[in-house]
Amino acid sequence: MKTMKWFMSLLFVAGLALFLSSCALDVSAQDDTYVTLDINPSVELIVNRREVVVYANPLNEDGEVLLAEIDVIGLDLDEAIDLIIQTAIELGYIDIDAEETIVSVTAVANDPELGDKIRDRVKEHVNEAFMNRGMKGRGEDKGFTPEFLAEAESYGVTPGFLRLAQSAVIVSDGLLLEDALLLTVDELQAILKTAREEMHDVAQALRDEFLAARQALYDEYFPQIETLKVDLALAEDNLVTLNESLTAKIAELEAATEGTEAIQAEIDLLEADILALETNIQSLIDQIQVLREALLAEVEVIRDQFHEQSAAIREQIGQLVQTRRNQHHQDVEDFMNQMQQRRDQMHDEIEEFQNRRP
Incomplete structure (x- = not known):
């Protein structure tokens, strides 16, 4: 299955x-x-x-x-x-x-x-x-x-x-x-x-919370989909069996020289069962699709909510970037001013270090 x-x-x-x-x-x-x-x-x-x-x-x-x-x-x-x-x-x-x-x-x-x-x-x-x-x-x-x-x-x-x-x-x-x-x-x-x-x-700070909320929806919807899927697989297996029986009966009818009315009646019953089963299969598929669309719609709602919260967090991130720049500005500036001298002095040492990479 x-x-x-x-x-x-x-x-x-x-x-x-x-x-x-x-x-x-x-x-x-x-x-x-x-x-x-x-x-x-x-x-x-x-x-x-x-x-x-x-x-x-x-x-x-x-x-x-x-x-x-x-x-x-x-x-x-x-x-x-x-x-x-x-x-x-x-x-x-x-x-x-x-x-x-x-x-x-x-x-x-x-x-x-x-x-x-x-x-x-x-x-x-x-x-x-x-x-x-x-x-x-x-x-x-x-x-x-x-x-x-x-x-x-x-x-x-x-x-x-x-x-x-x-x-x-x-x-x-x-x-x-x-x-x-x-x-x-x-x-x-x-x-x-x-x-x-x-x-x-979604902002990284909210990601775990968002994923947990989304997983809760998955846990609600997927078991329902699984139940319908089991019914769908069983119905599809039954449809295969009925079609095989129908094929055999049609062959029997074509070869028969008597009792054809009884065989035709069996064929009619099989065709009716197949039609009913096909209708049921389509209904199961439709129900699964409805559940999936409902799931995605609910997830979209919580994603939008977290996205709005993320916008506020990103404003804070912008402030954090400036704070970090200011914190390291003087050291980095001094470092960059000595870049050429340091590169000339350390070229061989750096090259040897880089060539030792695993």
């Missing part, structure tokens, strides 16, 4: 097909790469084959502060990374007095070779940004926790893909993780881009 996960996946994928066609996605979007940078702050980017950033989003509260007053969308990848590193320094997220700084990088693309290429390019740009500032910093492949690695392995996907799927689940109402893992990289990226365009984002 089909499971609810399969059924919800079918519903979502059907909706996604309509969504993708309505968006008229460019074929080149299949060449986009999903990238994450963890300093902390943590941010996610989508980069096209021309190495231009087409999407940027925070992955935690510090990432939200980092991206609050900079816009990397439309920048070349090297410019975007340099701006992210510089802003992280100005806001005190990268300690200018630290012995060393590590930026963890992941990259996922439909084409694994392209993903590997972009990941290497990101690390190169990170290294260049630190070298230009005379700092011992480097980009490394992200190391995931054993628990996260085990979870990815249990789903049969890479850790980077699991992280992408999780991001899509957060911004897309009605999309379960099991559904997201059935999608392609470019489909998941399309979900992220559209969520940003439609301003579906």
Whole structure:
């Protein structure tokens, strides 16, 4: 018997097909790469084959502060990374007095070779940004926790893909993780881009509260959908059986030389049962669709509520950005004034440190 996960996946994928066609996605979007940078702050980017950033989003509260007053969308990848590193320094997220700084990088693309290429390019740009500032910093492949690695392995996907799927689940109402893992990289990226365009984002400080409220609605609606789905699967199985019986009776009628009226009567009964069952199946499908639409409508209400609260929080974030800038301004200014001298003095040491990356 089909499971609810399969059924919800079918519903979502059907909706996604309509969504993708309505968006008229460019074929080149299949060449986009999903990238994450963890300093902390943590941010996610989508980069096209021309190495231009087409999407940027925070992955935690510090990432939200980092991206609050900079816009990397439309920048070349090297410019975007340099701006992210510089802003992280100005806001005190990268300690200018630290012995060393590590930026963890992941990259996922439909084409694994392209993903590997972009990941290497990101690390190169990170290294260049630190070298230009005379700092011992480097980009490394992200190391995931054993628990996260085990979870990815249990789903049969890479850790980077699991992280992408999780991001899509957060911004897309009605999309379960099991559904997201059935999608392609470019489909998941399309979900992220559209969520940003439609301003579906919720402030990081409210995210856990929002997800809990949304999960409560899932817990209310999904069992009802599961019950209907079980009835639907049983009805579909019965329909197959009735159609097989009808086919056999029609063959029997065609071969019969006597008793045809009785056989025809049985055929008439089977056809009536099939018609009634088909009507019932359509009714079950309609009920499931009504429940799904009601679920999405209720989730949209709470998302709008959290979005309004997020606007107020983002005003506070703007003030926090200025506070952090003021707090670190003099130290950063002195640091930048000595950048050329420090770079000349530490070039070989930094290069050796960057070449030792795992």
